[in-house]
Amino acid sequence: MDFNDTPDQAKFRAKCKEWLDSNAKLKDAGKRINVESNLEELIAKAKVWQKKKYDAGWAMLHWPKEYGGINATPIERIIWGQEESKYDVPGSIFEIGLGMCGPVMMQYASEEQKERYLPPMAEGKEIWCQLFSEPSAGSDVAGLRSKAVKDGDEWVINGQKVWTSGAHYSDYGILVVRHDPDLEKHKGLTFFFVDMKSPGITVKPIKQITGTAGSGAGFNEVYFDDVRIPDSQRLGEIGDGWKVAITTLMNERLAVGDAKGADVNEALSLAKDKDDFGQLMIKNQAVRDKLADWFCEANGLKYTKFRTMSALSKGEAPGPEASITKIVSANKLQAIGNFGIDSGDMAGMLIDEEDGMSSFQAAWLGAPGLRIAGGTDEILKNIIAERVLGLPQDPRADKGLPFKDIPSGK
Amino acid sequence: MNLDFSDDQKFLQDEARKFFDKEGGLTNTRKVMDESLSHDEALWGKVLELGWTGIRIPEEYGGLGLGHLELCVIAEEIGRALAPIPFSSSVYLFTETIIKYGSEEIKKNVLPKLVTGEIVGTYAVAEDMSAITESTLSCAVEGDSVTGAKIAVPDAELATHAVVLVKGTKGPELRLVDLNSDGVEISLQKNLDKSRSFYKVAFNNAQSSLLGDQGSGWESHVHIMDQAAVLFAFEQVGGSQQALDMAKEYAMERYAFGRQIGSYQAIKHKLADMYVAVTLAKSNCYYGAWALSSESSELPLAAATSRVSATKAFQLCAKENIQTHGGNGFTWEYDCHLFYKRSKVLSLNLGSEASWKEKLVSAMEKTNTLN
Known part of the structure; x- marks a missing residue:
């Protein structure tokens, strides 16, 4: 047991460091990282950084060589991610494109399309988004209702998507829609990619519980009003939409990991510095009890990740242990945010005029979203129970029914 | 890695x-x-x-x-x-x-x-119904003679020897005592888990040998507890996993309202919570195992983290295993109670969850940067 790189991994890490050192600045430890408030500036900076990485071959390590990648192993991707995260570089707005849209295009698009779309995606010239969830189809995303009707060589799309990250600045999107409501739920779906500038597409940012549309990666509603997509932009066969979608969903669940924000260290620092009931909070037994619980969770997640990395490092398939990450971290974030706010007692709800929300307040307000995005707590527990523990699926009220006959409520 | x-x-x-x-x-x-x-x-x-x-x-x-x-x-x-x-x-x-x-x-x-196996050993710490501290220690050594009583000592009847934590003239000491020697009296104490045995061991001028240095007995004791905490935590993880496996099997076999109870989300989510607890505990134990085997200075933090996490996991899995089994889980016939009882005894053997949480937070306070 050790935490060391193998010689090959160490060599790869050194290469990452060397390039990053000459192209970026290390994060300033004490400095609060400012979230860029100006969207255009954020996109411009992110594009410059992505282009720099692309030119040096770091942009999409895991892609195959023919599309500009280096066929990097999963452990090499992790090493790159670890090193890049130490530098003060723009947050990526390309994750969805490179992580989810790219792989789908590679698998299902024509050779010509791959040549046309993949390099600009990798280079950061064109941004992609993913159009799956709908107002009445969240956890049960296969219950989506946006319609595709064939008209000659084109399809006419009508309906509404929701929770689409980055739709407001995306150039293209991957889209799953219903081509036949007379078929069973999963069988009537077909998959496309679409030019987000097509006539009939309206993008509306969602005002979240924070009262704003969120920072760079904000969510949107996307309306389709007689939008025409050429049949050549269909990915997979007619009726294969669910099969194609499931590949990207698997990638999404892996991508949504640790909830970032106020953590146990921040709670510990607060408790060491702040008085409550006339003494330092850290002397309060109730506070100590919570700190111990959160440390066990945070540390457990850290070493769970290390176990996964150990398996990858040996070229083995990791076990299912990473499936616990989001459930544990999002709930912990919510609890720590709550703790930090409550430490202010009667005045805990007040927002500082100059500094704005504290990290605890931001955690508390953001955590409910993290418990839902990329699979709700409940769906993730179902997944653990069914796929990891092997328990049977719930009996389903929609099984075998044509989609149009499935009870839908409101 | x-x-x-x-x-x-x-x-x-x-x-x-x-x-x-x-x-x-x-x-x-x-x-x-x-x-x-x-x-x-x-x-x-x-x-x-x-x-x-x-x-x-x-x-x-x-x-x-x-x-x-x-x-x-x-x-x-x-x-x-x-x-x-x-x-x-x-x-x-x-x-x-x-x-x-x-x-x-x-x-x-x-x-x-x-x-x-000619010698079987045990380790005697507790003196009353509370967590022992350096200052409350009462069992004492004078010269090499130990006098006082220890309770909840595991396996003392079978054991031939014991390490005993005592008060010495220069502070706490660890002492080796032959349990068959004069001045040692052992009596069985009833406990919640009948598959394990605990005893009162009374010493009346029993002869002993010093282990380690005079005056540094408390540090030695704490170190032995930290080491053992990792090993006990592995026992607890093994028990948790088994209790989860039992619950899972029963949830597949048992039918209610015409379907397997494991197809109800109330049961699925309960079992998923158990899986989360076991996974966290296991990963913390790996960290503990690393610290133990590499003689890392992080051992106090790693041991307490393994211990608290594994204690929580085993207690959760043991009680929810009974719950999943319904009425059957409350019978002597089904094995659920064996895990419930062992989970409790293991959680106390080296000191309660609260005392290990206290050690954990103390270690956190001493560590400048947690990562």
Whole structure:
């Protein structure tokens, strides 16, 4: 047991460091990282950084060589991610494109399309988004209702998507829609990619519980009003939409990991510095009890990740242990945010005029979203129970029914 | 990055699992409970034959000379099987103390006999119904004579020797006492888990030998507790996993309202919560195993984290296993109660969850940067 790189991994890490050192600045430890408030500036900076990485071959390590990648192993991707995260570089707005849209295009698009779309995606010239969830189809995303009707060589799309990250600045999107409501739920779906500038597409940012549309990666509603997509932009066969979608969903669940924000260290620092009931909070037994619980969770997640990395490092398939990450971290974030706010007692709800929300307040307000995005707590527990523990699926009220006959409520 | 056991260690774990299954698994635990035995003599004899009591004892003293990681994988299987043997007392606590703090003479006399089973050891700490501290320690040594009483001492009837935490003239000391010597009186104390035995041990001018240095006994004691916490945590993880597996099997077999109860989300989510707790505990234990085997200065933090996490996991899995079994889980016939009771006893053996949380937060305070 050790935490060391193998010689090959160490060599790869050194290469990452060397390039990053000459192209970026290390994060300033004490400095609060400012979230860029100006969207255009954020996109411009992110594009410059992505282009720099692309030119040096770091942009999409895991892609195959023919599309500009280096066929990097999963452990090499992790090493790159670890090193890049130490530098003060723009947050990526390309994750969805490179992580989810790219792989789908590679698998299902024509050779010509791959040549046309993949390099600009990798280079950061064109941004992609993913159009799956709908107002009445969240956890049960296969219950989506946006319609595709064939008209000659084109399809006419009508309906509404929701929770689409980055739709407001995306150039293209991957889209799953219903081509036949007379078929069973999963069988009537077909998959496309679409030019987000097509006539009939309206993008509306969602005002979240924070009262704003969120920072760079904000969510949107996307309306389709007689939008025409050429049949050549269909990915997979007619009726294969669910099969194609499931590949990207698997990638999404892996991508949504640790909830970032106020953590146990921040709670510990607060408790060491702040008085409550006339003494330092850290002397309060109730506070100590919570700190111990959160440390066990945070540390457990850290070493769970290390176990996964150990398996990858040996070229083995990791076990299912990473499936616990989001459930544990999002709930912990919510609890720590709550703790930090409550430490202010009667005045805990007040927002500082100059500094704005504290990290605890931001955690508390953001955590409910993290418990839902990329699979709700409940769906993730179902997944653990069914796929990891092997328990049977719930009996389903929609099984075998044509989609149009499935009870839908409101 | 290699936070994993080696192939050899995994093989040893696999062998240990097969061994406990072959020897009868939980029927041994039940036999000890039903017949009011102190331990399973036949099972203990076979464990001695396999040489497991000497895993950590250097070859020059007749042991196998292996490391703590080998002990961790065996511990997990003992925990899974709820093995009714004095392994934790004699191996994690007594043997480790002799290896670390025994004089050369003591090591020569004691270690080879721990391998053969001629000597079985235990470790005596508690004096009343509260967590002991340096200042509340009352059992005392004068010269080499120990006087006072210890309670909740595991396996003291079978044990031939004990390490005893006592008050000395220069502060706490660890003392080696022959339990068959004059001035030692042992009496059985009833406890919640009849598959394990605990005793009151009264000393009246009992002769003893010093282990380690005078005055540094508390630090030695704390170190032994930290080491043992990792090993106990592996037992707890083994027990948690088994309780989860039992609940899962029952949820597949049992039907209610015309379908398997495991198809209800109320049961699925309960079992998913158990899986989350076991996974966190296991990962924390790997960190503990690393700190233990590499003699890291992070051991106090790693040990307390493993211990608290594993205590929570086993208690959760044991109680929710009963709940999943419904009324059957409350019967003597079903095995659920064996895990429930063992989870409680294991959670107390080295000090309660609250006392380990206290150690954990103290260690957090001392560590400048947690990552």
